[in-house]
Amino acid sequence: MEKETQSRRAFLNKLWTVLGIVTFAELVAVVSGFFKPAKQEVASDDKDMLIVAGPVDSFEPGSVQAFIRGKFYLSRLEDGGFLAMSRHCTHLSCTVPWVEKENRFICPCHSSEFDITGEVINPPAPRALDLHPIAIENNILKVDTGKLKKRSRFEASQVTYVNTV
Ligand code: FES
Incomplete structure (x- = not known):
């Protein structure tokens, strides 16, 4: 029973770690997108x-x-x-x-x-x-x-x- 609880806890820890990494990556993408200069409109000839x-x-x-x-x-x-x-x-x-x-x-x-x-x-x-x-x-x-x-x-x-x- 205790082994099963530890296994579940380990799984949840890994899951939270993965979700944390994904969230961090999205945050980095959003922040870098914010600071990246906007595409300039190409003026038509x-x-x-x-x-x-x-x-x-x-x-x-x-x-x-x-x-x-x-x-x-x-x-x-x-x-x-x-x-x-x-x-x-x-x-x-x-x-x-x-x-x-x-x-x-x-x-x-x-x-x-x-x-x-x-x-x-x-x-x-x-x-x-x-x-x-x-x-x-x-x-x-x-x-x-x-x-x-x-x-x-x-x-x-x-x-x-x-x-x-
Ligand atoms: S768009 Fe309404 S009358 Fe032309």
């Missing part, structure tokens, strides 16, 4: 953020084109001006598709609707779709997807025309 959308003439007035790379829409208004817009709804960030036959963006999540300028025409979206800056050089249109400008509503001054750089 600006060139990666600048998307060459194409020649100005390749976009029909009154049309919207989706760009997978850069995740934006390029709207060409009837007057020839351009807007590059985020595809994220300003309500809760769902991806908003352009519905050609309805001539508007319709959010599948809560049915917000936006016109070709990104202006809200049906809430709950609280404001117009966010904008990316556009540059037109040598008749080639470029969109800076690294920058996103929030706006409360559409204004004519947000439109980029061929003569403006």
Whole structure:
């Protein structure tokens, strides 16, 4: 009986020793992780953020084109001006598709609707779709997807025309 008790005690001692070592190792890992410098965000190359959308003439007035790379829409208004817009709804960030036959963006999540300028025409979206800056050089249109400008509503001054750089 006493031998059995000693054996059990010895087993428990070993068990506690092993658990102590494991706990200590975890503690060392946590503490060293705390003092280790955080991984630095790798800054994306600006060139990666600048998307060459194409020649100005390749976009029909009154049309919207989706760009997978850069995740934006390029709207060409009837007057020839351009807007590059985020595809994220300003309500809760769902991806908003352009519905050609309805001539508007319709959010599948809560049915917000936006016109070709990104202006809200049906809430709950609280404001117009966010904008990316556009540059037109040598008749080639470029969109800076690294920058996103929030706006409360559409204004004519947000439109980029061929003569403006
Ligand atoms: S996320 Fe678009 S309407 Fe709610």
